[in-house]
Amino acid sequence: MADRLLLASIHDVSPRFESEVDRLLDLLRPLLGDRLAMLVVPNHWGDAPIVPGSPFAARLRGWADAGIDIFVHGYFHRDEKRHRRSADRLRARYLTASEGEFLGLSRVEAGRRIRNGRDLVEQVTGRPVAGFVAPAWLYGRGSTAALADCGVGIAEDHFHVWSPSRAGARLAAGPVITWASRCRPRLISSLAAAGLLRHAPWKVLRVGVHPPDCGSPALMRSIERTLRSALRSRRALRYSDLLEASA
Ligand SMILES: [Zn+2]
Numbered sequence: 556m557a558d559r560l561l562l563a564s565i566h567d568v569s570p571r572f573e574s575e576v577d578r579l580l581d582l583l584r585p586l587l588g589d590r591l592a593m594l595v596v597p598n599h600w601g602d603a604p605i606v607p608g609s610p611f612a613a614r615l616r617g618w619a620d621a622g623i624d625i626f627v628h629g630y631f632h633r634d635e636k637r638h639r640r641s642a643d644r645l646r647a648r649y650l651t652a653s654e655g656e657f658l659g660l661s662r663v664e665a666g667r668r669i670r671n672g673r674d675l676v677e678q679v680t681g682r683p684v685a686g687f688v689a690p691a692w693l694y695g696r697g698s699t700a701a702l703a704d705c706g707v708g709i710a711e712d713h714f715h716v717w718s719p720s721r722a723g724a725r726l727a728a729g730p731v732i733t734w735a736s737r738c739r740p741r742l743i744s745s746l747a748a749a750g751l752l753r754h755a756p757w758k759v760l761r762v763g764v765h766p767p768d769c770g771s772p773a774l775m776r777s778i779e780r781t782l783r784s785a786l787r788s789r790r791a792l793r794y795s796d797l798l799e800a801s802a
Pocket residue numbers: 566567628632690691
């Protein structure tokens with residue numbers, strides 16, 4: 556049992572979604588303790604900044620002090636750019652409802668946003684961040700290079716967890732279970748996918764939850780069932796434990 560692992564994360568942690576994040580923590584913490592990750596958006600959509608000294612900043616520091624892994628998750632989260640390549644444009648529009656901020660950024664701009672976000676979050680928490688995860692797990696060539704430039708410890712996409720600061724060393728491979736709440740057909744298919752994937756044979760199973768998940772009781776039940784089912788055969792771990800174990 557000890558061989559198989561579970562990594563869980565709460566996405567889009569921002570003052571904008573404070574009450575939703577609380578509800579997700581209430582669901583996850585009784586099952587996982589503090590062995591989870593929070594993905595923090597420094598300034599969601601440009602109008603929900605995390606302000607040092609604010610009550611939300613104090614809460615963020617408290618979560619970090621408790622031992623939760625804190626990741627930087629984009630800077631604004633929203634994709635402000637028009638992508639030149641039509642394939643990227645399609646991916647950005649249809650896969651993510653235009654939340655793929657880092658898909659079209661240049662190496663320089665991606666590096667600037669990663670550093671700015673990291674500086675802000677580390678100022679607030681008083682400790683190093685665990686890593687960086689791009690919104691919607693979408694990285695372009697520029698942002699992939701910028702992860703290494705910035706010495707990011709841990710990054711992940713839909714299928715992998717890797718360490719840019721260790722020459723891209725792979726830390727885990729396997730799917731991430733996530734739910735879609737935007738429209739009913741996608742919600743139903745994501746419930747079905749979670750039901751199958753929670754039994755997946757991969758060594759590391761990842762679960763990622765989002766603030767809008769709170770809007771659907773069926774979805775919240777699916778998250779709980781998925782975690783309980785996974786924990787029967789898996790040990791919950793922090794992403795940072797994975798990095799230490801691979802050192
Ligand atoms: Zn996100």
